[in-house]
Amino acid sequence: MSGEREPYRFDRSQELFARAAAVIPRGIYGHLSPVLTVPGSFPYFAARASGCRYTDVDGNEFIDYMCGYGPIVLGYRHPAVEQAVADQVAALDCANHPAPVMVELAELMVELIPAADWVVFVKNGGDATTFSLLVARAHTGRKKIIRVRGHYHGVAPWCTSLGHGGITPEDHLNLLLVEWNDLDGLQAVARRHRGEIAGFIATPYHHATFADQVMPAPGYWQGVVELCRTEGIVLIVDDVRAGFRLHLGGSAEHFGFRPDLTCFGKAMGNGHPISACVGRRELMAAASRVFYTGSYWFAAAPMAAAVTTLKELRDTDALARMRAAGRELAAGLREMGVRHGMEVTVSGPEAMPYLRFTADRDLYLTQIFCAEVTRRGSFFHPHHNWFLCAAHDRGDVAETLTHAEEGFKAVRGSYARHARQ
Amino acid sequence: MSGEREPYRFDRSQELFARAAAVIPRGIYGHLSPVLTVPGSFPYFAARASGCRYTDVDGNEFIDYMCGYGPIVLGYRHPAVEQAVADQVAALDCANHPAPVMVELAELMVELIPAADWVVFVKNGGDATTFSLLVARAHTGRKKIIRVRGHYHGVAPWCTSLGHGGITPEDHLNLLLVEWNDLDGLQAVARRHRGEIAGFIATPYHHATFADQVMPAPGYWQGVVELCRTEGIVLIVDDVRAGFRLHLGGSAEHFGFRPDLTCFGKAMGNGHPISACVGRRELMAAASRVFYTGSYWFAAAPMAAAVTTLKELRDTDALARMRAAGRELAAGLREMGVRHGMEVTVSGPEAMPYLRFTADRDLYLTQIFCAEVTRRGSFFHPHHNWFLCAAHDRGDVAETLTHAEEGFKAVRGSYARHARQ
Numbered sequence: 001m002s003g004e005r006e007p008y009r010f011d012r013s014q015e016l017f018a019r020a021a022a023v024i025p026r027g028i029y030g031h032l033s034p035v036l037t038v039p040g041s042f043p044y045f046a047a048r049a050s051g052c053r054y055t056d057v058d059g060n061e062f063i064d065y066m067c068g069y070g071p072i073v074l075g076y077r078h079p080a081v082e083q084a085v086a087d088q089v090a091a092l093d094c095a096n097h098p099a100p101v102m103v104e105l106a107e108l109m110v111e112l113i114p115a116a117d118w119v120v121f122v123k124n125g126g127d128a129t130t131f132s133l134l135v136a137r138a139h140t141g142r143k144k145i146i147r148v149r150g151h152y153h154g155v156a157p158w159c160t161s162l163g164h165g166g167i168t169p170e171d172h173l174n175l176l177l178v179e180w181n182d183l184d185g186l187q188a189v190a191r192r193h194r195g196e197i198a199g200f201i202a203t204p205y206h207h208a209t210f211a212d213q214v215m216p217a218p219g220y221w222q223g224v225v226e227l228c229r230t231e232g233i234v235l236i237v238d239d240v241r242a243g244f245r246l247h248l249g250g251s252a253e254h255f256g257f258r259p260d261l262t263c264f265g266k267a268m269g270n271g272h273p274i275s276a277c278v279g280r281r282e283l284m285a286a287a288s289r290v291f292y293t294g295s296y297w298f299a300a301a302p303m304a305a306a307v308t309t310l311k312e313l314r315d316t317d318a319l320a321r322m323r324a325a326g327r328e329l330a331a332g333l334r335e336m337g338v339r340h341g342m343e344v345t346v347s348g349p350e351a352m353p354y355l356r357f358t359a360d361r362d363l364y365l366t367q368i369f370c371a372e373v374t375r376r377g378s379f380f381h382p383h384h385n386w387f388l389c390a391a392h393d394r395g396d397v398a399e400t401l402t403h404a405e406e407g408f409k410a411v412r413g414s415y416a417r418h419a420r421q
Numbered sequence: 422m423s424g425e426r427e428p429y430r431f432d433r434s435q436e437l438f439a440r441a442a443a444v445i446p447r448g449i450y451g452h453l454s455p456v457l458t459v460p461g462s463f464p465y466f467a468a469r470a471s472g473c474r475y476t477d478v479d480g481n482e483f484i485d486y487m488c489g490y491g492p493i494v495l496g497y498r499h500p501a502v503e504q505a506v507a508d509q510v511a512a513l514d515c516a517n518h519p520a521p522v523m524v525e526l527a528e529l530m531v532e533l534i535p536a537a538d539w540v541v542f543v544k545n546g547g548d549a550t551t552f553s554l555l556v557a558r559a560h561t562g563r564k565k566i567i568r569v570r571g572h573y574h575g576v577a578p579w580c581t582s583l584g585h586g587g588i589t590p591e592d593h594l595n596l597l598l599v600e601w602n603d604l605d606g607l608q609a610v611a612r613r614h615r616g617e618i619a620g621f622i623a624t625p626y627h628h629a630t631f632a633d634q635v636m637p638a639p640g641y642w643q644g645v646v647e648l649c650r651t652e653g654i655v656l657i658v659d660d661v662r663a664g665f666r667l668h669l670g671g672s673a674e675h676f677g678f679r680p681d682l683t684c685f686g687k688a689m690g691n692g693h694p695i696s697a698c699v700g701r702r703e704l705m706a707a708a709s710r711v712f713y714t715g716s717y718w719f720a721a722a723p724m725a726a727a728v729t730t731l732k733e734l735r736d737t738d739a740l741a742r743m744r745a746a747g748r749e750l751a752a753g754l755r756e757m758g759v760r761h762g763m764e765v766t767v768s769g770p771e772a773m774p775y776l777r778f779t780a781d782r783d784l785y786l787t788q789i790f791c792a793e794v795t796r797r798g799s800f801f802h803p804h805h806n807w808f809l810c811a812a813h814d815r816g817d818v819a820e821t822l823t824h825a826e827e828g829f830k831a832v833r834g835s836y837a838r839h840a841r842q
Contacts, residue, residue, distance in 0.1 A: 019528070024523075024540060025708035029713065030719075045520060054516060054517070077511075089498075091469040094694075097477065098465075099466060102466075103444070123694060124717070127545070130577070134586060134587025135586070137587040155712060156577065286586060286587075288450075291576060291585040
């Protein structure tokens with residue numbers, strides 16, 4: 001097929017996967033499971049990465065639009081970040097006490113994030129979201145949490161739907177569900193449970209999987225802020241996925257509001273394992289009453305990575321560049337769709353786009369398209385929002401658009417059959 | 422005071438702590454919180470570490486008997502481990518796919534751990550313990566979990582007692598509590614809730630805080646295994662803290678039994694952030710039905726650290742050496758106590774001892790002792806079990822015993838008043 005690498009093989013990926021499947025449930029589990037992309041068109045194991053590109057174990061190179069599913073915000077193996085990590089590791093990493101860099105990082109985050117008067121560092125993004133619930137409950141003395149249907153907050157039992165293994169109805173006893181962007185629905189639930197609701201948690205916009213991303217409706221967040229203030233509900237923004245890609249001060253700043261608690265992760269350490277919950281002064285006493293800790297949470301190297309990552313984002317045009325690259329990519333894809341007579345919807349913020357064939361009934365067209373583009377050398381995920389990073393330049397986007405051109409051609413034959421009339 | 426460093430100061434630690442307290446709840450939270458040691462005698466921030474020693478931010482050096490609260494099993498900045506990490510980082514760490522080292526590590530663990538047919542990698546130890554509950558529930562279709570009062574399994578709401586901020590009674594609805602080493606009590610609970618119990622989780626021995634450690638009573642684990650088999654209960658060992666310090670095959674091997682699921686963490690990566698749940702073949706299908714993932718869980722560098730750490734433990738006399746050092750330390754402390762006319766109890770396994778003055782009513786004597794020893798240069802925790810590592814040699818222990826000698830002298834004045842009659 002034109003533009004496809006010859007021979008295009010995943011032999012070593014498949015060989016490793018067969019070995020993995022013997023000793024690891026599902027071989028590769030969770031969000032990296034091959035069943036979540038398109039079998040046969042995506043690699044399973046990677047060998048090396050640099051900038052915005054990586055090479056799989058079969059030697060195929062990809063321009064990467066997933067960035068490790070978010071963490072890589074400056075590019076893989078960013079020299080300044082890796083140097084800061086190496087310097088810190090040469091002194092101290094995991095130890096009996098934190099290193100001074102913990103204070104430096106906390107002060108930096110309080111300076112950069114208007115909704116942050118204090119910071120608690122954890123490891124997983126889900127450690128931060130669960131912590132935020134505990135703080136909201138400790139602060140209010142109430143139990144119930146309102147969350148939005150379909151918003152992803154991690155894999156703790158309260159986050160995971162009952163259809164998955166091991167989750168009990170008791171895990172969800174104190175949860176109330178609302179729909180995204182439905183301020184009336186939220187108000188109704190808040191009034192029905194007046195005095196019982198500790199917190200409302202949501203992502204800053206709806207980064208759905210298997211569907212278009214949905215930005216907040218005009219006035220939505222302002223209405224939420226007012227409702228939470230009136231009802232004494234702690235407003236929690238889960239910015240783990242989007243944080244530092246929309247705005248250096250947190251995505252809430254981008255949307256013009258100030259939450260009580262905000263959870264960060266992913267981009268904050270450019271791939272190094274660290275997450276955080278930040279909050280307003282009023283919540284600090286409650287945060288102090290929550291017992292929360294982990295063996296690796298005070299490790300200094302990821303904190304050094306985060307200090308350098310956040311400073312790079314602050315002191316360079318990294319954010320502007322990744323937004324520009326995303327804008328160029330989205331414009332190119334939309335234009336190309338029109339040219340091929342197939343409308344595509346590119347949804348979400350500039351640095352976190354997701355493409356879907358607008359008339360696609362079952363994501364089949366989107367799957368073919370992303371698979372074909374990926375086989376040609378640009379990793380497009382068919383079911384999950386993509387991520388730009390500061391290492392993507394115009395040349396990368398231009399090269400990707402040549403891959404996309406072939407992707408559109410590959411979809412053409414199936415379009416009429418699979419497009420919703 | 423004799424043997425004390427002059428001047429012995431924590432100025433820089435205190436200065437950093439004051440800054441930390443302005444932007445971090447409690448300044449330093451969790452298990453590293455200064456309130457858990459003795460204010461004024463322990464540093465708050467560390468600057469560098471190597472082997473079994475570290476230096477705090479004021480330049481005080483300590484022979485370390487906490488080892489980062491467990492993770493450091495070969496010594497800080499172990500050359501082979503750090504080289505493996507550096508090599509992996511130069512290629513790939515956090516990415517869209519795992520690296521081949523994930524398969525290598527899973528195969529190695531299945532080879533080394535008799536109770537492991539498969540492995541799931543996570544980040545925190547608590548990720549592993551929560552996962553084990555989900556697997557037990559998915560496997561049995563039952564909800565209830567029996568746990569042992571006082572056993573530490575992490576900070577998820579099911580782990581944390583109701584006295585802490587943010588925990589609701591609903592978080593504990595499916596938990597049943599038993600006492601450690603009480604096989605009759607466990608049998609009674611299991612029979613009373615016949616057919617409802619998914620799993621029994623316990624640490625391989627009782628590593629209490631603020632109390633002596635308690636080894637399993639003769640026949641205890643064998644009785645537990647039989648009961649679990651009879652009642653169809655999944656037997657889970659939380660070996661996060663003790664794993665790879667008692668036996669290379671997991672602490673259950675040391676105690677002569679085979680659990681269904683075992684959780685590891687800490688020592689497995691010599692300080693690099695990785696934990697795991699391993700299980701028997703029969704549980705693999707259930708494990709596959711649990712949705713469990715994290716942004717950093719497939720990162721390759723900590724897996725490379727774990728491969729090297731486990732191979733070092735397998736191919737060298739590291740385990741024997743840390744046990745010998747622990748044995749020598751315990752014998753020296755006991756003998757010294759007798760010589761000073763103050764009986765001490767050194768409890769727990771050789772590589773994880775804890776010292777308490779036997780007649781201490783309120784841990785006051787233990788606190789004075791540990792504080793004085795620490796001020797002289799050997800970090801002894803007054804409330805938590807200690808950890809030996811393979812970098813402790815006879816010279817280190819001998820030096821520590823000279824610090825301990827001064828510690829015993831310092832306790833003498835308070836002994837009569839605080840010893841239980």
